[in-house]
Amino acid sequence: MEVKKYQVTIIYKTLPQYRRKFFELLKERLDQHGVELNLIYGQPGIKDAAKKDTVDLPWAHKITNHIIRVGNRELYWQPCIKLLKKSDLVIVEQASKLLVNYYLFAAHLAGRRKMAFWGHGKNFQGHTASSLGENVKRFLSRRVHWWFSYNQTSADVVREIGFPEEKITIVQNAIDTKQLTDISAALGPSELDQLKLELGINSNQICIYAGGMYEEKRLPFLLEACKLIRKQVPDFHMIFIGAGSEDNLVKEAAAKDDWIHYVGPKFDAAKVPYFEISKLFLMPGLVGLAILDTFALGVPIVTTEVPYHSPEIEYLVNDYNGVICKDAEDIVQYADTVIKLLQNDVKHAKLVKACLETGSVYTVEEMADRFAQGVLLAMGVEGARVEVC
Known part of the structure; x- marks a missing residue:
């Protein structure tokens, strides 16, 4: 009997070099549980491009972001909907400037596929945030299927806005x-x-x-x-x-x-x-x-x-x-x-x-383990362990 192959998609605005090892490890860990990782990413805007820190992954899908400037803000349309047809769960960055998130949220509410957020919980650089953007983030953040928080600080923010604690995975954000x-x-x-x-x-x-x-x-x-x-x-x-x-x-x-x-x-x-x-x-x-x-x-x-x-x-x-x-x-x-x-x-x-x-405590290996377990729990994959939240 063939084991079902689940698919989870992560849509990331760009691919900074410090995330490369994490995605490679996450792909390995999920594959061991019959879950295929589909990673989609694009190119940075003007501010991020100046950092000169992006890389490519041959197994991931690179798209061309459509970047719209509104005053001093950049809005991103990530043309990736056709790549999501087989996805059971889509994980996106918690950012009001990512326009595809609104389409995915509507699909999530309609029951077409599960949607999860990955992020800080709020804009910690509050002086750069718009009140409208933060209000939108809070509204969506309470209604997604699952949350992957950067660490305990972020988990506290998400819990305080009313999201259920049992559906938060603390990934302990790290690098290689x-x-x-x-x-x-x-x-x-x-x-x-x-x-x-x-x-x-x-x-x-x-x-x-x-x-x-x-x-x-x-x-x-x-x-x-x-x-x-x-x-x-x-x-x-x-x-x-x-x-x-x-x-x-x-x-x-x-x-x-x-x-x-x-x-x-x-x-x-x-x-x-x-x-x-x-x-x-x-x-x-x-x-x-x-x-x-x-x-x-x-x-x-x-x-x-x-x-x-x-x-x-x-x-x-x-x-x-x-x-x-x-x-x-x-x-x-x-x-x-x-x-x-x-x-x-x-x-x-x-x-x-x-x-x-x-x-020795904060490692990318630990982060990949935690994130993988969160994915399995969010998708209801048999054998997932509840030990990382």
Whole structure:
């Protein structure tokens, strides 16, 4: 007797490189349970394209998004309806700008196929959100079939808007940290010395920033703080990895000061050596998945208590595996915090130890396991275990 082959479709706006390993692992895990994963993704809009972080997967369906600009917003129509005919469950990002979600929601209410949301639960960057968009998200979020929340913080948001807790899967959002730690372990002192030589660094007082470069990251604040740090720590050097709409600020600073190093976007193996020569990760603005880099590679983060961090900020325990400066507007306090950590080897070593311990908890393997179990539960596949919520 032939075992039924279920099909679940995930529609993702674009495919950033940090999601590649997750989708590969999820596909493997679902296949073991007779569930076929169908992944659909398109190209980024102007803001996201500036990050230069998208990749392709040969087994997935790449479509061409139709992007409509309305003022300073981008609306996406993802032409994928014909690819959903065999899908028992469709999982989409919780975003009001994704127009296909409304069509899929109507089909869900009509009983044609089940629809699930995957996301934060709300826009944590509230200053960029429209009240209409958030109201629409709340309305839809209470009525989908299943919820895949980023972590406990997101699950709390979804539960508080009235969605049943028993239909929420906490996926524990993560990246491929094992790849990072494997590469780190393989690097030798000579390779790191060569990198420092190439950068023109003759010091161990090095900090790093790695991530998108846009307004919420507060690059002007960070650059000003770096100048204050340099005055107190004469051999201080700062490395910037990434790209985005405000990378020109970093490029201009690097052109002016030889202790500021802009190396552009670096992913996976390419970014690890830069972390290995750094003592602290400086990100005074929005913190998201980048925090997992700091845990995996033992480079403690110093951030501030801005009100718009992504849900992953819950992984940070202040003064244990990183530091959060309470006054987000106090550049002097931020710089002093960094200076003290650079000059206190004992405190720094404790933070590094805690980072590495935390890094073993949040892994892409665990995320794929949790997500796969949520899919099985949502589809009513026999043998699913209720242990991840």
